[in-house]
Amino acid sequence: MADIFISYARPNRDKIEKLSKALEASGYSVWWDRRIEIGAEFSKDIERELNEAKAVIVAWSADANQSSWVKDEASAAHEQQKLIPVRLDTERPPIGFRQYQSLDLSDWRGDTEAAPFQQLLDALKSIPKEGVESPSPPMARQSTILSDKRIWGGALALAVVVGLAAVAIISSRDSRSEPVADTTSSTKTNEAPAAKGDSATGAVSLAVLPFVNMSSDPEQEHFADGLTEELLNWLANVEGLEVPGRTSSFRYKGKLEDMREIGQGLNVQYLLEGSVRLSGDQLRITAQLIEAENGFHLWSQTYDRKLDGIFAIQDEISRLVVTELLGAIPESGINNPAAVGNVDAKAHELYLEGRALWNARNLPDAFEKFRAATEIDPNHALAQSYKAVLAAYAIHNGFTLSVGGESNRSIMNAAISRAVSLQPTSADVLFAQGWVQEFGASMQSRGGSGDSAAKTLALGFYDRAVRANPRHVEALHALSRITLDSKRKIELLNRVLDIDFGLVSARRNLQDNYLQLEDFDSAIQLAERAYTLMPETSRAEGAILARNIGDIERMGEYLFRDWSGPGVDEFSRLLRAAVLADLGRMEEAVFLLEREVEETSSPNWALFTSLQAHGLRKQSESELAIAEQIYNLKDRPRWANGALSESLLANGDPQRALEIIVEARPDLVQPNDPQINISMFNSVFDREAVTGALILDKLQRHDEADSIWAASIDASVSDPMTGWRQHLARAILHGHSGDIDAAISELQTAYDKGFRFVYSFNCNGCIDRDFYDANGYFEPLFEETEFQQILAQIEAENAATLARLDERHNILARVREMMAKDDQAGE
Numbered sequence: 001m002a003d004i005f006i007s008y009a010r011p012n013r014d015k016i017e018k019l020s021k022a023l024e025a026s027g028y029s030v031w032w033d034r035r036i037e038i039g040a041e042f043s044k045d046i047e048r049e050l051n052e053a054k055a056v057i058v059a060w061s062a063d064a065n066q067s068s069w070v071k072d073e074a075s076a077a078h079e080q081q082k083l084i085p086v087r088l089d090t091e092r093p094p095i096g097f098r099q100y101q102s103l104d105l106s107d108w109r110g111d112t113e114a115a116p117f118q119q120l121l122d123a124l125k126s127i128p129k130e131g132v133e134s135p136s137p138p139m140a141r142q143s144t145i146l147s148d149k150r151i152w153g154g155a156l157a158l159a160v161v162v163g164l165a166a167v168a169i170i171s172s173r174d175s176r177s178e179p180v181a182d183t184t185s186s187t188k189t190n191e192a193p194a195a196k197g198d199s200a201t202g203a204v205s206l207a208v209l210p211f212v213n214m215s216s217d218p219e220q221e222h223f224a225d226g227l228t229e230e231l232l233n234w235l236a237n238v239e240g241l242e243v244p245g246r247t248s249s250f251r252y253k254g255k256l257e258d259m260r261e262i263g264q265g266l267n268v269q270y271l272l273e274g275s276v277r278l279s280g281d282q283l284r285i286t287a288q289l290i291e292a293e294n295g296f297h298l299w300s301q302t303y304d305r306k307l308d309g310i311f312a313i314q315d316e317i318s319r320l321v322v323t324e325l326l327g328a329i330p331e332s333g334i335n336n337p338a339a340v341g342n343v344d345a346k347a348h349e350l351y352l353e354g355r356a357l358w359n360a361r362n363l364p365d366a367f368e369k370f371r372a373a374t375e376i377d378p379n380h381a382l383a384q385s386y387k388a389v390l391a392a393y394a395i396h397n398g399f400t401l402s403v404g405g406e407s408n409r410s411i412m413n414a415a416i417s418r419a420v421s422l423q424p425t426s427a428d429v430l431f432a433q434g435w436v437q438e439f440g441a442s443m444q445s446r447g448g449s450g451d452s453a454a455k456t457l458a459l460g461f462y463d464r465a466v467r468a469n470p471r472h473v474e475a476l477h478a479l480s481r482i483t484l485d486s487k488r489k490i491e492l493l494n495r496v497l498d499i500d501f502g503l504v505s506a507r508r509n510l511q512d513n514y515l516q517l518e519d520f521d522s523a524i525q526l527a528e529r530a531y532t533l534m535p536e537t538s539r540a541e542g543a544i545l546a547r548n549i550g551d552i553e554r555m556g557e558y559l560f561r562d563w564s565g566p567g568v569d570e571f572s573r574l575l576r577a578a579v580l581a582d583l584g585r586m587e588e589a590v591f592l593l594e595r596e597v598e599e600t601s602s603p604n605w606a607l608f609t610s611l612q613a614h615g616l617r618k619q620s621e622s623e624l625a626i627a628e629q630i631y632n633l634k635d636r637p638r639w640a641n642g643a644l645s646e647s648l649l650a651n652g653d654p655q656r657a658l659e660i661i662v663e664a665r666p667d668l669v670q671p672n673d674p675q676i677n678i679s680m681f682n683s684v685f686d687r688e689a690v691t692g693a694l695i696l697d698k699l700q701r702h703d704e705a706d707s708i709w710a711a712s713i714d715a716s717v718s719d720p721m722t723g724w725r726q727h728l729a730r731a732i733l734h735g736h737s738g739d740i741d742a743a744i745s746e747l748q749t750a751y752d753k754g755f756r757f758v759y760s761f762n763c764n765g766c767i768d769r770d771f772y773d774a775n776g777y778f779e780p781l782f783e784e785t786e787f788q789q790i791l792a793q794i795e796a797e798n799a800a801t802l803a804r805l806d807e808r809h810n811i812l813a814r815v816r817e818m819m820a821k822d823d824q825a826g827e
Contacts, residue, residue, distance in 0.1 A: 001053070002049060003028045003053065003054050004023060004031065004053055005032070005049055005050050005073075006030060006031070006056075006059065007069075008032070008058075009066075012059060012061050012064065015059070015108075016059060018110040019057075020032055021110075022112045026121060031053060051076075053082070055084050055124060056076075056080075056082050056083055057086060058083060058084070058085045058086070059086050059105075060088065060091070060093040062091040064088075065094045085103070086102055086103045086104075086120065087102045087103065088106060103116060104116060105120070203242045205267065205268040205270070206241055206270045206272060206325060207262070207271050207272070208228060208235060208243065208249055209252055209271055209272065210224070210225060210228050210249065210250050211273070211276045212273075212276070214277040214284075215279060216279070219353075221356075222352070222354075223276065223352055224275075225352075225355075226351070227352055228249075229355060229359070230314065230355075235272075235318055235321060235322070236471050236499070237471060240326050241322070241325065242268075244267075244502070245473055245499045245501075247500050247502035247503045248266060248500050248503075249266065251536075252265075252266075260292060260295050263292020267533070269291070269292055270292055271289075272287060272289055272317075273288055274286050274288060278307065281307040282306065282307070283306065283313075284302065284304050285302070287300070289320070298324060301317075303316075307345045308345035343377050344377035346376055347373040347374070347376040347377035347380045347383065350370075350376070351370065353369045354366045354367075354368075354369030354370040358386060358389075363393065367390040367391075367401045370386050370387040371387060379422055381429055382426070382429070386428075387411065388411075388413075388415035388435075388440075391415065392412050392440030393435075393439060395408045395439065396439035416432060426468065427466075427475065430468060430475070431461070431462065431465040431474055434457075434475070434478060435458070435478065437455070437458035438454065438455055438478070441454035441457075455482050458478075459483065473500050476496045477503070477505070477509075480492035480493045480496065480509065486516060490517075494510065497510065501530070504541065507526060508541070511545055523545055523549065527541065527542040527545045531558070531567075535566045536566035536567045538567060539567030539568065539572050540567070543555045547757065548725065549723060550754010553804065555579055559572055559575055563809070570596065570602075570605055573596055576592055577589040577592040577593045577596075578757075581616055581759045582759050582798060583799070583801060584798060584802065585812065585815075588812065588816075589616060589760070591818070591822075593612055593613035593616070594613050595822070596609045597613065604630075610626050611643065616760070620647065620650045621651060624648065624651050628644060628647075630643060641660050641664035642661065644660050645657040645658075645660040645661040645691055648660065649691070649694060654695050654698040658695045658699065661688060661691055661692045664688060665689065668693075668708060669696075685715070685716060685732075685733065686712060689708050690712065690732065690733070692708060693708035693709055693736065694776060694777075696708070697736070713730070713733045713737060716733060724754045727746045727755075730742075730743075732777050732778065735780040736780060738780075740781070744781065748786070748790065751793065755794070756794050756797060
């Protein structure tokens with residue numbers, strides 16, 4: 001216990017050190033935050049020292065006047081009747097503290113004999129000097145732990161009295177008054193606040209990590225995720241801060257990784273992490289600000305409040321982060337781009353849970369959260385907005401959300417109308433209006449083009465949403481989706497990825513746009529950047545890109561380098577087998593597939609992988625048995641009908657094959673509807689339609705088959721995809737339509753553009769087996785000399801590619817070693 005506790009603002013540290021030394025030289029023990037030991041529980045130390053000190057000197061200054069922490073410590077000292085205020089400059093103390101006479105130390109330079117200091121000693125005469133301590137130097141800098149950071153002065157007691165809240169909290173919720181925190185404890189450092197950004201850009205980079213759910217109820221996980229996302233969005237809109245988007249940060253959810261590694265992975269200087277515990281209406285939120293370079297906590301803070309205090313907590317955390325990292329709150333303040341207005345706290349809890357579920361695309365549960373939120377508080381505009389978004393999504397995809405008989409459309413219309421009446425300029429509301437127009441304005445089939453007028457309206461709403469909040473990722477992504485100009489699409493998608501590089505769908509969309517422009521260099525650079533920053537999620541992504549641009553060697557690099565490193569998942573292992581098959585190593589390929597079947601914990605994945613293995617082995621009967629199992633699954637995958645019909649055709653049962661394919665695609669055999677609904681599946685061709693045409697040919701129904709070939713060729717002309725896959729698909733279509741010259745020409749172009757995937761299922765959406773497939777995709781071309789020459793060239797080049805990859809990564813020896821171990825285990 002020290003005689004004197006000193007409360008001050010960080011910019012005044014030098015004066016406080018002089019004051020402390022002078023007081024200690026005068027026989028008093030002094031506590032200020034230089035005394036916090038490494039690893040101490042900062043908040044407990046501060047609270048204990050303030051309570052146990054016999055006097056609290058509050059050093060007012062222009063900086064201290066703006067500090068809620070100094071004000072709180074002054075309030076606590078006043079309540080305990082031990083406040084001694086001093087002034088370090090000419091600024092008067094803030095309103096609420098001017099009734100106390102403060103000693104003027106503005107001109108004091110450390111002389112213990114000077115009149116101002118002697119006046120302070122007179123004020124302290126009543127204090128007995130029981131806890132005399134010899135002066136001690138400030139805590140030594142420890143570069144491996146603290147870098148240049150010091151421990152802040154004054155407690156971080158953040159219970160802001162209502163009379164000061166309007167001054168202390170700059171936020172978009174200025175109409176809301178919040179209760180004082182029941183308990184708030186925290187710690188801070190003591191260097192002067194100054195911008196700590198990158199010297200080149202001047203910006204400070206901060207990632208908000210998913211707050212951990214500490215509640216006993218696992219359902220509160222969604223509340224913690226929603227709160228994290230809202231806090232992230234607030235901070236991301238502060239000028240001078242660069243904050244990675246939700247998807248990037250949330251990839252670390254539930255992972256016990258070193259903070260320094262997370263900082264490197266997200267390429268940020270600082271991290272904000274925390275935990276949430278909600279029990280009934282009792283809320284505890286803990287937050288820590290961490291320097292990523294060394295993992296040191298700059299401050300840590302715990303709030304205990306009622307649920308309706310959540311808004312004040314979010315405001316306060318945001319303010320603290322900005323003040324610490326930027327030195328001051330920008331003139332624009334901390335503006336919440338998704339301000340909810342004066343809403344019910346329980347409704348907001350449900351809304352946050354709904355947003356987390358929507359992000360996870362758990363649509364039924366998300367809808368129920370938004371519905372419940374709007375029942376509690378119909379004026380929660382953002383909950384109304386996302387209820388409309390979910391209803392429009394249901395309309396577009398043909399499923400029903402409501403269990404009460406109300407139609408999706410009536411739910412959508414009522415919700416969006418209410419949201420617009422409440423917050424017509426909100427970015428979230430504008431985004432929802434765009435979504436409603438794009439997906440809910442008219443009954444649209446999946447994959448259809450939709451109503452052009454509605455999409456024009458949608459584009460306008462998305463554009464306004466982006467102008468209202470330039471970092472609204474959903475609106476930016478949606479705008480890129482329906483913008484027709486390719487360069488504009490690329491610009492918008494790059495903006496999305498600048499905000500949230502972890503958003504896989506945006507990366508893939510951007511890659512697709514680069515491929516359409518045949519800008520392969522940009523596509524490869526994007527894939528390499530993804531692999532460098534997040535190999536755990538982008539290994540297969542890079543391999544697929546390499547496949548699509550026709551670079552089988554690059555595909556092998558993604559899959560075989562760092563054999564057991566991050567991102568080696570079930571899909572990348574499947575692709576490894578496919579590449580080995582294409583490179584002529586069928587035995588090793590089948591082994592990897594069968595090994596995957598044995599080791600996977602997913603029965604459905606085992607079936608799918610087994611289907612591929614039997615296909616490579618040309619075991620058509622067993623392949624058919626597996627296809628039947630997949631077709632009979634309770635949750636039958638979308639492609640199951642096509643797979644079974646192909647297997648039935650290969651096994652000589654075209655009649656049942658037709659029944660199975662028509663079950664999924666009745667349009668293929670409707671004589672009164674000459675316009676077959678050809679969908680360019682996978683941006684290559686409609687594989688179900690091609691299978692149907694093959695079946696009809698086997699059944700001698702040539703006219704119907706020819707109509708499908710013709711419709712497919714017409715559709716392929718408008719297909720925006722370029723590259724080998726489209727040309728290979730056209731070779732198949734022209735071959736069956738009887739134009740052999742066109743088929744060979746397209747096949748040669750496919751080869752010139754990188755087609756090297758002869759024997760595997762890598763050519764998803766075009767061949768799916770090999771050139772000698774039992775289904776007869778290439779049957780019209782088998783006897784053509786040019787066909788045989790192209791095949792021979794592919795086999796020769798792939799053999800050379802295998803040799804190079806094997807030399808670099810020792811692929812074949814690795815697989816053989818695995819095969820030998822399996823043989824030994826089976827003996």
